[in-house]
Amino acid sequence: MAMALGSHANVYNTCLLILRDRGFKMHVQGERNSAGSYPTDVLWIAEKDGFRLMADNPIELLGLVGIHDHVQPSADLPYWWRKEGEDVWERLMSDAFPGQDAGPA
Numbered sequence: 001m002a003m004a005l006g007s008h009a010n011v012y013n014t015c016l017l018i019l020r021d022r023g024f025k026m027h028v029q030g031e032r033n034s035a036g037s038y039p040t041d042v043l044w045i046a047e048k049d050g051f052r053l054m055a056d057n058p059i060e061l062l063g064l065v066g067i068h069d070h071v072q073p074s075a076d077l078p079y080w081w082r083k084e085g086e087d088v089w090e091r092l093m094s095d096a097f098p099g100q101d102a103g104p105a
Contacts (some may be wrong), residue, residue: 019062025048026061
């Protein structure tokens with residue numbers, strides 16, 4: 001049986017440690033809630049070599065860093081992150097839900 005790992009808050013710190021080990025400077029932006037506690041809705045930001053990556057949680061942030069590491073952009077050009085090829089999202093959705101329209105309901 002395959003080992004499983006899912007997207008959950010208990011993975012956040014591991015993601016942040018990996019990002020730090022890769023040399024990214026990180027911070028969060030948000031507002032404390034009315035009770036003065038940490039906000040639940042923050043923007044997670046990682047920066048390195050003039051690139052700023054932003055996500056809703058550390059798992060997504062590590063995913064964006066994975067794109068950055070794969071593409072290895074030399075300049076912050078429009079759509080530097082884009083990889084051309086087959087529309088895999090469409091194929092996977094069509095395979096999972098045959099006969100469904102890809103557009104909004």
